[in-house]
């Protein structure tokens with residue numbers, strides 16, 4: 001089993017690119033953020049524990065995250081590998097991951113902090129189909145969402161206060177992983193401050209697809 005990691009600050013576009021990479025590589029997307037939001041919604045013990053950290057823009061403790069991943073990669077669709085989105089975010093998570101699967105590529109989507117704030121604070125999605133929009137850059141068309149049943153949803157943590165905490169968690173706890181993976185020779189830097197298609201093309205090239 002060999003896997004790839006999508007790395008980068010919150011709002012870098014990891015989720016958007018994950019959808020495209022999934023189509024090209026066939027690897028399922030494993031987003032710890034999505035898994036945690038589902039757990040919060042279902043009020044599972046993990047969700048109840050994670051909720052406060054997420055609302056404060058802090059990282060959820062490693063033990064919770066590592067257990068979530070251990071369970072997730074046991075599912076049949078993970079047999080040939082997965083594409084991690086938003087995991088690992090700390091050195092202990094990366095160490096645990098190295099014991100679970102062979103990571104072949106780490107794709108770092110780079111976007112400057114000031115762009116991140118702008119992106120996250122204007123972000124919303126269609127709760128019916130999950131398509132992501134932005135108030136200024138990519139608003140939902142007047143004719144509505146392509147799914148035909150648009151309903152606006154905003155993430156509880158997509159606001160000005162929380163985004164600054166999420167960015168500092170990224171710089172303090174997650175960005176040291178760049179050097180860790182760079183030393184392994186599997187780290188690929190991609191300029192994420194461009195058109196979505198250009199970013200996807202570069203990612204697929206880095207993956208050798």
Ligand code: AMP
Nearest residue numbers: 032033053054058059060065086087089
């Ligand atoms: P994301 O959707 O990846 O932006 O994650 C949303 C929130 O979930 C983060 O701000 C953290 O509170 C939590 N989270 C997601 N993935 C992780 C992780 N790998 N380690 C710790 N916390 C995480």
